[in-house]
Amino acid sequence: MSSCLPARPTPDSRLPDAVRRLRAAGCVFAEDEALLLVRSVADSADPDANDPDANELDALVARRVAGEPLEHILGWAEFHGLRVLVDPGVFVPRRRTGFLVDLALHHLRQAEPGQAIMVDLCCGSGAVGAAILAQLPAAQVHAADLQPEAVRCARRNLAGPGGRVHAGDLYSALPTELRGRVDVLIANAPYVPSDAIGLMPPEARDHEPRLALDGGTDGLDVLRRVIADAPAWLAPGAILVVEAGAGQTSALVEAAARVGLTARVARSEALDAIAIVASR
Ligand SMILES: C[S@@+](CC[C@H](N)C(=O)[O-])C[C@H]1O[C@@H](n2cnc3c(N)ncnc32)[C@H](O)[C@@H]1O
Structure with missing residues (x-):
């Protein structure tokens, strides 16, 4: 059954917007970073929630635009082939x-x-x-x-x-x-x-x-x-x-x-x- 309601934006559909915002903020690897943030939202989403990701991606992108290290936002860093947990601070x-x-x-x-x-x-x-x-x-x-x-x-x-x-x-x-x-x-x-x-x-x-x-x-x-x-x-x-x-x-x-x-x-x-x- 089709619906005349506009589709709710999912993190994937917001990828280009995230890339644009990160690029405008001077992130050299805007595409890669946006993808990691999108995946982070998807990974942490509650599968039972109706709208798991509505503002989360926006919030993560805003933190990055404000200059927070990507690793602190994701909660991990890649190091010597490992994913190492990194807490803020x-x-x-x-x-x-x-x-x-x-x-x-x-x-x-x-x-x-x-x-x-x-x-x-x-x-x-x-x-x-x-x-x-x-x-x-x-x-x-x-x-x-x-x-x-x-x-x-x-x-x-x-x-x-x-x-x-x-x-x-x-x-x-x-x-x-x-x-x-x-x-x-x-x-x-x-x-x-x-x-x-x-x-x-x-x-x-x-x-x-x-x-x-x-x-x-x-x-x-x-x-x-x-x-x-x-x-x-x-x-x-x-x-x-x-x-x-x-x-x-x-x-x-x-x-x-x-x-x-x-x-x-x-x-x-x-x-x-x-x-x-x-x-x-
Ligand atoms: C440059 S960071 C390196 C952290 C880690 N080795 C790495 O490579 O990711 C230096 C670390 O030294 C710690 N540190 C500074 N002075 C210290 C001291 N006197 N005794 C123990 N740790 C110290 C800091 O808290 C910080 O975590």
């Missing part, structure tokens, strides 16, 4: 940080320790640990962060048997029995110089916590502390892997040498990533 894992995961996996596969112990300091959402566990399910991952929202989020991403998440300032959060037993110690700590925070895209500076970004005057306040105490936690043959910015590598290699670690600079052009890999 928690640092969004960046694609380049997958380089730390690759370096860690390479080392762990070569070393083949019985049950590898991996620590992720400054874990944020717990993305790095989740990516390691996805590849090495027998590993034991200890992740830690100072921000309560990050700790809560990481506990959701590392809820499986191999993951444990601790709250607190750097190493003070960790169980002391890990001292001298860690096979890979990773830290993607804040490393943006304080003066450069204002130059970051609004998505980051307005929606990610300063604690996650600000590394102090030269960006290295937290990383220097990570390196200084690393030798006490690393097992023989273990490595420390930290992400760094261009222009920070020499200072970090020197900081590692001061505590008896031999460090090298690793780069991934594909991921636009720089890491320092240090060993005893």
Whole structure:
């Protein structure tokens, strides 16, 4: 039976409008983002509701147009082939940080320790640990962060048997029995110089916590502390892997040498990533 009532707009029929609004707001990947938002509405729709999606897509698009990171709106980010949960206010894992995961996996596969112990300091959402566990399910991952929202989020991403998440300032959060037993110690700590925070895209500076970004005057306040105490936690043959910015590598290699670690600079052009890999 035909009806003379106009069809109620569904999210799919609103796709072109969402694309237009996102494009007008300057979103470079407007088509892809609009599709993800449409799918998000469809996935969360109550199948029994008469009009499950009426205003929801509009609301999500409005949040994106206002500058909120897409990942906070969706509630997840893609990282190293995984869908990682990301709560509002928690640092969004960046694609380049997958380089730390690759370096860690390479080392762990070569070393083949019985049950590898991996620590992720400054874990944020717990993305790095989740990516390691996805590849090495027998590993034991200890992740830690100072921000309560990050700790809560990481506990959701590392809820499986191999993951444990601790709250607190750097190493003070960790169980002391890990001292001298860690096979890979990773830290993607804040490393943006304080003066450069204002130059970051609004998505980051307005929606990610300063604690996650600000590394102090030269960006290295937290990383220097990570390196200084690393030798006490690393097992023989273990490595420390930290992400760094261009222009920070020499200072970090020197900081590692001061505590008896031999460090090298690793780069991934594909991921636009720089890491320092240090060993005893
Ligand atoms: C750049 S974010 C990286 C998060 C995560 N590693 C990732 O790559 O997605 C830095 C994280 O360090 C945490 N953080 C900053 N200072 C810290 C400290 N002193 N102790 C523990 N965590 C800290 C922040 O809360 C934030 O989650």
